[in-house]
Amino acid sequence: MKLAITGKGGVGKTTLTALLAQAYADAGREVLAVDADPSPCLAGALGFPAELREKLHPIAEMDELIEERTGAKPGTVGGFFTLTTRVDDIPERFSILHRGVRLLEMGSVDLGGSGCICPESAMLKTLFTHLLFRRDDVLLLDMYAGVEHLGRATVDFVDAMLVVVEPTRRSLGTAVQIKRLANDIGLMRLYLVGNKVRNRDEEKFLEQEASEIPLIGFLPADLKVQEADRLGIPVYDHVESLKLSALQITEKINALTSDEVLE
């Protein structure tokens, strides 16, 4: 099953990705979590210890690897480089496993048509497509805000896109924009997750206003989320209410996707 997690900046994409990753791993699933944010922070949210985090580097910043695989120096535009570069060994070589979650940091990836024609962009696109073709049990993609960077390959292989929203009109407005953009490129299966929800009124607000996209769950607002960050421990371990909500969301996702043949 392949899920892309998106939404407006700061709504809780990384928090949700980390929660779902640990929930699936604890359920015995094999999880590959991909941090596709230019400033990666999924490792922190997953509570990777410092010695493991030191070993993680975004693929987008691995100049030597990019040059070795494409035959061209990153940052160069034009000239010749190999587009059919080998990437199948990259996920295993450069990801780090901790508590059942394998984490790969991609760095900034532009999969849309607007990206530069440079070696690093070509290699990341190839790697991303490779990830989508792989038969991972559970693949979670922590995207950066918006979907402009998503290309056709994503659409064909992502089973669903989760759009995280806060109980605000602004955040719902972004969700609707994301839906339009996703629909434009053919991705129809989008689900909303309400985050930082403080009370029943906020839940009702999201239920009423979210009519365009099915709402599959809520994560409560909890100051312990920031505390977990300060203490360097995963939200999953520190905030029981969010863990329980995340477990419910995984059940909902499983039910929604079980009637289809998902590898």
Ligand SMILES: Nc1ncnc2c1ncn2[C@@H]1O[C@H](COP(=O)(O)OP(=O)(O)OP(=O)(O)O)[C@@H](O)[C@H]1O
């Ligand atoms: N349920 C919650 N309750 C309280 N605070 C939360 C909750 N979820 C997330 N936060 C806080 O909101 C901030 C943003 O969360 P997070 O990094 O998960 O969002 P994001 O969408 O990944 O952000 P970005 O767009 O920068 O990648 C963090 O400081 C996090 O601690």
Ligand SMILES: [Mg+2]
């Ligand atoms: Mg994030």
